Amino acid sequence: DTAVSQTPKYLVTQMGNDKSIKCEQNLGHDTMYWYKQDSKKFLKIMFSYNNKELIINETVPNRFSPKSPDKAHLNLHINSLELGDSAVYFCASSQAGQGKGYTFGSGTRLTVV
Amino acid sequence: KNEVEQSPQNLTAQEGEFITINCSYSVGISALHWLQQHPGGGIVSLFMLSSGKKKHGRLIATINIQEKHSSLHITASHPRDSAVYICAVRLMDSNYQLIWGAGTKLIIKP
Numbered sequence: 626d627t628a629v630s631q632t633p634k635y636l637v638t639q640m641g642n643d644k645s646i647k648c649e650q651n652l653g654h655d656t657m658y659w660y661k662q663d664s665k666k667f668l669k670i671m672f673s674y675n676n677k678e679l680i681i682n683e684t685v686p687n688r689f690s691p692k693s694p695d696k697a698h699l700n701l702h703i704n705s706l707e708l709g710d711s712a713v714y715f716c717a718s719s720q721a722g723q724g725k726g727y728t729f730g731s732g733t734r735l736t737v738v
Numbered sequence: 739k740n741e742v743e744q745s746p747q748n749l750t751a752q753e754g755e756f757i758t759i760n761c762s763y764s765v766g767i768s769a770l771h772w773l774q775q776h777p778g779g780g781i782v783s784l785f786m787l788s789s790g791k792k793k794h795g796r797l798i799a800t801i802n803i804q805e806k807h808s809s810l811h812i813t814a815s816h817p818r819d820s821a822v823y824i825c826a827v828r829l830m831d832s833n834y835q836l837i838w839g840a841g842t843k844l845i846i847k848p
Contacts, residue, residue, distance in 0.1 A: 668781075668824070668838045713779060726771050726783035734779070 628652050631716045631730035638706055639738055646701045646733045648716030654728070655720055656680075657699035659691060662713040662732070671714075674699050706737045741765050744825050744839035752847055757812040759842045761825030764806065768828050771836070772799050772810050775822040784810070784823075815846045 629650045638644050650657060658681075659671040672691040673681035679691070688704040703710060716730040742763045751757055761770070772784040785792050785799040787808065792799050796815075801808040812819055825839040 667840065668826075670836065715781060717781075726786035727773075728783060729773075729781035731780040 628728050629716055629718055629730040631714075631733050633733060634731065635734050635736075637736045637738060640706055640708060642706050643702070643704045644706060644735075645703070646714055646716075646735070648699045648701070648730055650697055650716075650718040650728070652718060652728060653697075653720070654718035655696055656718060657693065657696070658717045658719075658727070659699065659701050660715040660717060661685075662715060668715065672699075672701075703735075706735075708737050711735055711737045740840070741837050742825060742827055742839040744823075744842050746842060747840065748843045748845075750845045750847065751815060753816060755815050755846075757815050757819070757844065757846075759810045759823050759825075759844070761808045761810070761839055762806060763808075763825075763827045763837075765827065765837065766830035767806075768830050770801055770808050771824075771826040771828070772808075773824040773826060775824060775841070777821065781824075812844075817846045817848050820845050 632647050636644060656675045658673045660668045661671055662668050670681055670683050671685050674693040676696050677693045690702045692700045713732045713734050715732045717727045719727045745760045769786050769788045771786050774782045774784050784797060787799055787801040789803060796813045798811040810823055822841040822843050824841045826836045828836055
């Protein structure tokens with residue numbers, strides 16, 4: 626069973642469109658994250674939710690909006706896509722205090738044309 | 739200067755060699771993570787350390803809190819170990835904020 630699953634794996638879309646990336650974890654973790662991997666391969670935190678509550682909201686354009694309907698899901702909606710939004714987006718989850726690391730999804734490669 | 743520095747940036751070795759990747763950091767941390775990113779892009783969490791040493795299979799991770807330094811070792815390296823290895827530190831006062839190193843690209847030749 627996939628622990629953290631993201632869909633879609635690849636997304637090609639035109640500038641100006643609105644798109645969503647979905648993330649689901651079946652690990653029972655209480656915290657989920659969205660990271661953006663830039664062209665230099667750095668992973669930058671975008672958002673984090675703990676038990677459906679937003680706890681990290683880094684400086685990202687407000688065109689990006691996370692939605693957490695329950696603690697097993699954290700979706701990322703992007704409005705008015707721009708060329709610079711092209712990147713790989715990773716979802717991850719963790720459980721505070723468990724002494725374990727992060728579990729990542731396989732990434733969504735977004736290409737805006 | 740980045741708060742998390744990894745060395746080397748790139749490493750090419752022959753199958754069977756002992757591999758060491760280093761990570762130094764300049765901030766107070768509560769934990770350090772080692773992650774592996776495969777050529778296909780997926781990221782796997784290898785270790786989370788707050789002290790001492792952990793071993794999993796051919797991988798060994800150590801951390802020296804006083805020296806603010808961690809190493810990842812691979813014994814009997816294999817071409818399937820080829821990947822980018824990333825060090826990330828969790829800040830002392832946060833359960834969630836991670837600072838990432840730039841990664842070390844490892845290529846193991848058969």
